Amino acid sequence: SIGEVLTCLKAGFPAERIMYTGVNVSNAELEALVKTGCRINVDSQSELERLAKIKTDMPISFRITPGVASGHSSKDMTGGKGAKFGIPYDKVIETYARAKELGFDVKGIHAHTGSGGLTTEPFSEVVDVLCGLVNRIKDETGIKLEFLDFGGGIGVPYKPQDPECDLDDLAFEICDTIKDETDIRTVALEPGRYIVCDSTILLTRVHDVKDAGVKKYVGVDAGFNTLIRPAMYDSYHYVALANKFNKACTAKYDVVGPICESGDYIAHERVLPDPEEGDIVAVYCAGAYGFSMSSPYNSRPRCAEVLVNEGKAELIREPEEIEDLWRHQIVPERLR
Ligand SMILES: Cc1ncc(COP(=O)(O)O)c(C=O)c1O
Incomplete structure (x- = not known):
């Protein structure tokens, strides 16, 4: 939210290192975000058109709906087909093309499948989907994306017998896929729970x-x-x-x-x-x-x-x- 962005700024994070991902974002919030100078990760075609009227020089990216859902509860799964979050998979190419037409500097692609799952498979799956799209976007719109962000969601063991996610394995697998299949060299992730939960x-x-x-x-x-x-x-x-x-x-x-x-x-x-x-x-x-x-x-x-x-x-x-x-x-x- 804009409140989270303002809190990050107050804590000393530079605006250009903050990426905002919202859903059902109001024009008032978009205007306030543009004033902060943070990056905006656009969630819908409507948001793109409304952002175009406000104008921002900052590079943008899109959250897409990958059709991959994960999480500790169905209430926390955000990436499945038909989810309220992101650009629906079959509208991704036309949305990147439209952003180019509107003059945006589009630099990235993002997905967040959900929160708190304890297995790493959904991350591998979503990275496969994102890599496929990075190549299609390049071939079909001419946009060469610079970063791929596969969101947050890394789970933590709440029960004494719960396993820990094997992050080293995940990192190797994901980086290999991205390096082998695309020109992307900047990979981002957004762990929230994983950082603060057991603190x-x-x-x-x-x-x-x-x-x-x-x-x-x-x-x-x-x-x-x-x-x-x-x-x-x-x-x-x-x-x-x-x-x-x-x-x-x-x-x-x-x-x-x-x-x-x-x-x-x-x-x-x-x-x-x-x-x-x-x-x-x-x-x-x-x-x-x-x-x-x-x-x-x-x-x-x-x-x-x-x-x-x-x-x-x-x-x-x-x-x-x-x-x-x-x-x-x-x-x-x-x-x-
Ligand atoms: C877009 C996005 N990224 C990252 C996160 C952080 O998720 P987690 O705390 O599961 O790592 C969330 C949580 O809602 C989110 O919506």
């Missing part, structure tokens, strides 16, 4: 322990307002009692939050060492799609963030207060 542990306090007969519950103060992945994707996060690491586990519990929906859970059926009020549950791998997907649902302010470095903890985001939730609300005069 972060969510700490949440136990306030309630309940034996409901058929089930035992550990009630904590983080629900899907704080970490939505379990409720939204049925995602697994490893949990442990941070203050009882070496204690023997006693029974199975569901770790559940303070939100008014039965879908509000952090972990199902986990063996834990005699949880009690006041204990702290550590929820692992909360660094990707964690805080950024959190919300103030049920009027529960968002949590603080703390950076730990060599044993020293520094507050890097203040916890929200209830007043923060009211800040943008307006009560019309007639209702006061």
